Amino acid sequence: MKKPILAAVAATAFLAFAAPATAQTAWGPGADDAAFQAMLRASFRERPGAPLTRLEQDPVQAFCSDPAASQSRAAAATAERLERENFAAVKFPADGQFLGDWRRGEAIAQSGRGLTWTDGANQANGGNCYNCHQISEAEISFGTIGPSLLGYGKLRGNTPEVQRTTWAKIWNSKSSNACSNMPRAGHMGILTEAQIKDIMALLLDPQSPVNK
Amino acid sequence: MKTVDNTRRRVVQTGGALAAFAAAGLLPTDALAAWNQAAFEGKNIPDTLKALNLDNPTPSGDLQIVASDIAENGAVVPIQIVSRIPNTTRIALMVEKNPNMLAAVFDVPEGMLPDVATRIRMQQTSNIVAVAVAGGKVHTVTREIKVTLGGCGG
Amino acid sequence: MTSPMRIRANVRDGVVDVRVLMAHEMETGQRVENGRPVPAWFINEVVATHNGKTVMTAQWGPAVSKNPYLQFRFRGGAAGEKIAIKWTDNRGESRTDEATIA
Amino acid sequence: MKRRWYGAAAAVLALAFGGGLTAQTQEETQRGIEAYRQALQQGNPAELFEAQGEELWKKPMGPRNGTLEQCDLGVGPGKVAGAYARLPRYFADTDKVQDLESRLLTCMERYWGIDVQPVIDAAYTAPAKREIIALTTYVSGESKDVVVDVRPTHPKERAAFELGKRMFFFQGGSHDFSCATCHSEDGKRIRLQDLPNITERKGSALGWGSWPAYRVSAGQMWTMQWRIQDCFRQMRFPEPIYTSEATIALSVYMAATASGETMRTPGIKR
Numbered sequence: 174m175k176k177p178i179l180a181a182v183a184a185t186a187f188l189a190f191a192a193p194a195t196a197q198t199a200w201g202p203g204a205d206d207a208a209f210q211a212m213l214r215a216s217f218r219e220r221p222g223a224p225l226t227r228l229e230q231d232p233v234q235a236f237c238s239d240p241a242a243s244q245s246r247a248a249a250a251t252a253e254r255l256e257r258e259n260f261a262a263v264k265f266p267a268d269g270q271f272l273g274d275w276r277r278g279e280a281i282a283q284s285g286r287g288l289t290w291t292d293g294a295n296q297a298n299g300g301n302c303y304n305c306h307q308i309s310e311a312e313i314s315f316g317t318i319g320p321s322l323l324g325y326g327k328l329r330g331n332t333p334e335v336q337r338t339t340w341a342k343i344w345n346s347k348s349s350n351a352c353s354n355m356p357r358a359g360h361m362g363i364l365t366e367a368q369i370k371d372i373m374a375l376l377l378d379p380q381s382p383v384n385k
Numbered sequence: 386m387k388t389v390d391n392t393r394r395r396v397v398q399t400g401g402a403l404a405a406f407a408a409a410g411l412l413p414t415d416a417l418a419a420w421n422q423a424a425f426e427g428k429n430i431p432d433t434l435k436a437l438n439l440d441n442p443t444p445s446g447d448l449q450i451v452a453s454d455i456a457e458n459g460a461v462v463p464i465q466i467v468s469r470i471p472n473t474t475r476i477a478l479m480v481e482k483n484p485n486m487l488a489a490v491f492d493v494p495e496g497m498l499p500d501v502a503t504r505i506r507m508q509q510t511s512n513i514v515a516v517a518v519a520g521g522k523v524h525t526v527t528r529e530i531k532v533t534l535g536g537c538g539g
Numbered sequence: 540m541t542s543p544m545r546i547r548a549n550v551r552d553g554v555v556d557v558r559v560l561m562a563h564e565m566e567t568g569q570r571v572e573n574g575r576p577v578p579a580w581f582i583n584e585v586v587a588t589h590n591g592k593t594v595m596t597a598q599w600g601p602a603v604s605k606n607p608y609l610q611f612r613f614r615g616g617a618a619g620e621k622i623a624i625k626w627t628d629n630r631g632e633s634r635t636d637e638a639t640i641a
Numbered sequence: 642m643k644r645r646w647y648g649a650a651a652a653v654l655a656l657a658f659g660g661g662l663t664a665q666t667q668e669e670t671q672r673g674i675e676a677y678r679q680a681l682q683q684g685n686p687a688e689l690f691e692a693q694g695e696e697l698w699k700k701p702m703g704p705r706n707g708t709l710e711q712c713d714l715g716v717g718p719g720k721v722a723g724a725y726a727r728l729p730r731y732f733a734d735t736d737k738v739q740d741l742e743s744r745l746l747t748c749m750e751r752y753w754g755i756d757v758q759p760v761i762d763a764a765y766t767a768p769a770k771r772e773i774i775a776l777t778t779y780v781s782g783e784s785k786d787v788v789v790d791v792r793p794t795h796p797k798e799r800a801a802f803e804l805g806k807r808m809f810f811f812q813g814g815s816h817d818f819s820c821a822t823c824h825s826e827d828g829k830r831i832r833l834q835d836l837p838n839i840t841e842r843k844g845s846a847l848g849w850g851s852w853p854a855y856r857v858s859a860g861q862m863w864t865m866q867w868r869i870q871d872c873f874r875q876m877r878f879p880e881p882i883y884t885s886e887a888t889i890a891l892s893v894y895m896a897a898t899a900s901g902e903t904m905r906t907p908g909i910k911r
Contacts, residue, residue, distance in 0.1 A: 200807045203800020209807055216887035217879040225879050227814040234812040238819060283534070288815045288877045301816075303534075304831045313455075313670050314533040316831040318823065347817075356816040363815055420583045420629075425600040453680060455673030457833060457911045461604045461857035463680035480602060484569065488602035491611075494593050498554065501595075502610040502683075506567070506602045531673070533833055545688045562689045564860075605860030606686035 200239075220290030233259065237352040244352075252351040260348035263341045264359060266366060271336040271373050278375030279382075281368050282308055288363065298363050300372055301356065308375065309382040318354055326377040327384040339376060343369050425487050430479060430514060433486045434523075437477060439516055445470060445524035448517050452530055456507060459532040465502035466491075468517040468524070473499035475518035482511035507532050546638035548622045555616035555640055557587065557595075559609045559624050567601040582607060584627045589616050616640050674833055687778055687855040687907035690862045694779025697772055703753025712748035714741065714780065725784035726904045729893050731795040738801040740892045742866050743884035745776050761883045765867045777864045778853050781906035788903055789850060791896035798893065801886075805894030808887050809839070814877035820891070822876075824848070834911060839895055846902030849895040854908030862907070865892060 200209070219225045230238065233255050237243050243252065284299020286292055302308060305318035329335045341348050344359030358364040364372070375381050427433030434442065451465035466476050474493050479486040488505045499517065510531045517524045542562035549556050561582060568579025579601050587595040594613040616622065620640050627633040698709045698721070714724035715732065729740040735747055746757045749772075763769035793802040812819040823831060824839040838844030852865040863871075869888050873881050881888050 201799065201803030203796065204803030204807045208800070209804060212804055212808070212886045212890065213811075216881055216885035217873075218882050220880045223874070223877065223879045227878055230811075230813055234817055237817070238807075238810050238812045240810055240821065240825075285875075289874050290880060291874060312534075313531075313666070314832045316829070318826075318829050318831065318836075354822050356818070361815045361817070420598055425583075425598075453673050453676035455670060455677060457674055457677050458858045460860065461681070463608075463677070463683070465610070483602055485600060485602065487600050489600065490598040492596040494596065496592070496613045496615045497595050498612040498614070500612050501597075502608070503597075504604040504608045506604055533670075533674075542689060543692055545692065558684055560684055560686050560689055562686075604857070606689060606855075608684040608686070610683070 222288065222292055222294065223290035233347050233351060240352075255351040256348055259345045259351075259357070259360065260341060262360060263344045263348055264366070265337065265340060265344075266370065271340055271370060272331075272378055273367060273370030273372075273374045275371070275374040275378045275381035275383075277368075278371035278373070279309065281364070281371055282375055283312070298368075300358060300364055300368070302372065305354070310385075311382060322376060323383060325383055326379065326381065329377075331377045331379065336373065336377065339373060340369070343372060421490070424490070425485060427486050428484070430481065430486055433479060434516065437487075437490065437516075439477070439518065439523045442516055442523040442525035445517070445526060448515055448524050448526040450513055450515050450526055450528040451502075452513065452528065454529075455531045455533055457533060459507040459509065461504045462507050462530060462532070463502065463504050464513060465500070466515045466517075468499035468519065470499070470517055470519040470524055473517050473519040476501060477516040478503075478505070479514040479516070480505065480507055480511050481514060482509050483507065486514075541632065541634040544624055544626075544634070544636040546622065546624055546636055548616070548638050548640040550616055550618050550640050554612050554614055555589075555622070556612050557610065557622060557624075559585075559607075561585075561607045561609070561626055563605070563607060563626070563628065565601060565603055565605040565607060569601075580628065580630060582626045582628045585609060586625050587611070587613075588623045588625075589613065590620065594622075670833070681857065681909050685855055685907065685909040686860070687782075687853070687862060687909060690775045690778040690853075690855075691782045691907065692779075694775035694777070694782075697776055698779060703749070703755040705752060705754030707752035707754065709745075709748050709752055709776070711752060712745070714744055714748075721780055721783040723784055723787045725781045725906065726787040726789050727791060729791065729798075729801070729889055729896060731798050736797075738795075738797050738889055738893060740865070740884065740889050741780055742773060742777055742864055743889060745773055745780075746884060749773070765863075765870070766861070774853070774862050774864055774867075778862055778907050781853050781904070784904045785906055786903055788901065789846065789896060789899045791893065791900050793893060793897055801890045801893040802897050804886070805890035805892070808891050809894055816877050818876040818878075820872065820876075839898065842898060842900070842902060845895050845898035849892075849899040850902055850904045851906065851908035851910070853906060854910045856910055858911055863910075 213228055217225060217228060236251060236255060242248055281300045282302035285301045285304055286296050287298030303312055303315045305316040307315040307321035307323050310323060345357045346353040346355035347357055356363055359366065359369055375383055378384070421436060424433055424436035427436055434440070447469040449467045451467060452463060456462040464478060466478060468476060476491045476493060476499060477487065478489045480488055483506070489503055491501050493499050507530065510529070512527050512529050514525060514527050544562070545560040547558045563582050564580055565582065566577050566580040568576070570577045581599065581601040581603065583599050585597040585599065586593060595611045597609065599607070618640050621637050622640060623635055623637045625633060625635040701708050710719045712719065714721065715727055715730050716724045725741055728744065729738050731738050732744065739747065746760065749755055749760070750757050760769050760773055793799045809820040820839065823829070823836045827838045827844065829836045837847035839848050849865070852863065852868050854863055856863050866883055866888055869891060870881050
């Protein structure tokens, strides 16, 4: 994790963010901002549980939607600033307890439900974790978009520092990597604090199958 | 060329010919029997076998289940059953962990090779049990197929 | 209303290889839609005939997948001859389609 | 068979006792999945839909009691062979870039004389979508093994390509997903499903060139529009409207990127 140099950045952050849309690099002819926004407006419709506001980008989403620009050297400072901002927004557990129940964590990691227009409002959100990560060895159906988390706690230990780093990553993955593919589970309200504690236990509890 | 009919019993159409073959001993005696409801409602392997009149199945290396070890989706699991046991007249296919074990029964008349393939549903990872009747004896083979979770889980 | 089957029958060295796709919902009877159970509805018998002779009989349960696939082989068929497949479902509806052995 | 059992037991032991055999187990998993996919190829129920679609193509329908046999899919009135491999493209008569499904809507309106809005609004599983799904499957089958040839030249085609590319990378929703999250790297998968890298020719063809496809999970025939719609659902976006500009723009981006590769339609998938 990069150490935030807070004061210096706040000012530039404000400047760059005043007009995120204009920061877009050129897409080809016919795909300027106005044409693109008109297309978005005409092409999507709201469904219960999936409102049109989902198309309104926050600064991270806008920045990462132009990979050529966001991965350029010129954008490095912006990426770092976004990471600091996202890190500053991480809410650590109020009671100082980072670990919940790894068994519940496993169930949350397995579930890909929640926040789509086919999920009911009472549907508990899942973490989608196995979609992208290997986690416990017993589950052979795992994705590879993210790194394997097998032995996560065994490799790193279960120290307070590891707990804080892991929490920050799950709560807001963009706090350490502006254009990480991983959703911001806490920041975007996908998982509750209690659910994140359970995921934490799955990764760090020595009794969890992840660390066996 | 394509014909549709809504006759309830196939014997109306082809009964004469089938009866003749049955009389000649070319068909298993129960090939003409109605759908075996008791067998298809069996909730465990012994009951299902009993309803099919299949006693004392013996494991056989000449009966084979050809399938992938893993099914990407339990809704469609391709299964082929091949018997190299001479005079195989009947093949049954069961899934141990389905709510009803029995998936299919094939009668193998004279001329048909004891080699059939179909696709079945599996609720979860389970043993597949194939049974073949040949010369009055009952042979069996078992194989596990894993059913994986797929998609985004949503 | 039923839809035509797709039947492929190819002969090689005196053995006819038959592959059939049938259009059928194959409702298991265990599915619930809008809070109500959907009744079982599935093909429970399939009979294949060639020159008036039965060359395959199958009894199926609802564990056979939707839009069923069936493959079997028999001896004694020749190119140009017809093979007929007939299915019957648990509602008593049936359908027969023919194909020419190639 | 016995040996298989021991094999399975060994795999379970490996799972229980740690890392050493993990790679091997993963390889076995991959092999198993490969064997499964190959078995599915033996018979694709998409053929049942192709047959229905062909019948519909020739059948007089709607208030005009017309047939689609005069429908121009871009390679001449009534011509179906190879048409899908050259779509989407610009059509002068509608002054729009159209994919197969939006073009079929135009033809259903024109020759059948039906109001297509209910078809657009209907859920993919609704009866109102049945005809267009069967027709799409039929037309796609007539481009099987045909080389994809979508090269944006008309200004509207070029604009659609750029908009599609921009749409592909557009992040949004509660999960910050874009199409690129899953489809911009080689060799990645969700669970056990391989994810084509759509930003490259071969990868894009793996995706674009295999839809419509029969989905065994639900026993449904999915068109490319349905595939895109369900991607957006899982991305937690609002619903893309059937044949809307964004879906066609994405299609132009995918088809153009896949140009030079071969169509394998209709496909069969998990």
